[in-house]
Amino acid sequence: MTGKDHNANHSADKISDLDFEVLKDFIYRHCGIFFHATRKCFLESRVTRRMTATDIKSPADYCRFLASGTKGSEELRELLNELTVTETCFFRNTAQLSALENKFLPEIVASKSKTGFRKLRIWSAGSSSGEEAYTLAMILSEKRSTILKDWIIEIIGTDINESILAKAKEGIYSAYSVRHTPEPYRKKYFSEAAPDRFILSPEIRQSVVFSRLNLYEDGKMVFMKSFDFIFCANVLIYFDTASKTKVVQHFYNNLQSYGYFFVGQAESLHGVSDKFKTIHFPSGIAYRK
16 A cells, blocks of 8 residues: 555544544543544544554544553654644744833842842743743843843743654744844844744753643642743643643642733633732733732
8 A cells, every 4th residue: 555545544534523522532631632523623634644653544543542551652742742733933922021021020030139049930831842931031131231140040941742842942943933033132142044044042042941741730730839930821722611720720839929920912811710810011911829
């Protein structure tokens, strides 16, 4: 059988409603990502791709393979890589970044300076290909000679998608990814290797640590402690209300009492958690305990 015929065979074997329910429930139990019936075609196309890669003949067999132990767990990671690729860019939410730079950062730095504890911890949750985490790193780098002189800065980017994290660690981006980057930052922190190839400076790449993390996994989330700022943009859209509540509780537990939590512009914690209070700033909101 040719590769073309092989792929065609898989494409023809559609996911039944029963298999869809089994798959979506399995994914939900393991990472909280919820697939509505309207997204069946999306899930079907990604599963078909993985069935071809693993040479599994039917959706039912693929469901059983996912639950088969170590190899199934490894395949689930591959499937999640297919399901969670999101588009992002540098300097995406300018209102949040402006509030961070001009209001919230100076406030926290001034407060912590009084105690002599000169350390900042920032978490980009659902960091995708790294643009948000690196944006934060560039902004803070500009403060190294002023309010952040002699400070320890830890920036952590996490995502459930291993392949997109590998791209983040490379630090190579298209013109589309850097389209909103202010010219001074672009000139200082990127080298243009080609018209559509921008390479991030080693200084910024080395200032961010990326790692795989399932936000739904209690055992791992308990170690993400003492963050001054947590950013989680366009991640909660993957969850239903129950899994959102669980994940947001993790963020609450891991945020400093004086820290700030940011979500995407189109997201809110309304109906998800009443443990945060809303902080308004021009064109946006943040959350505190």
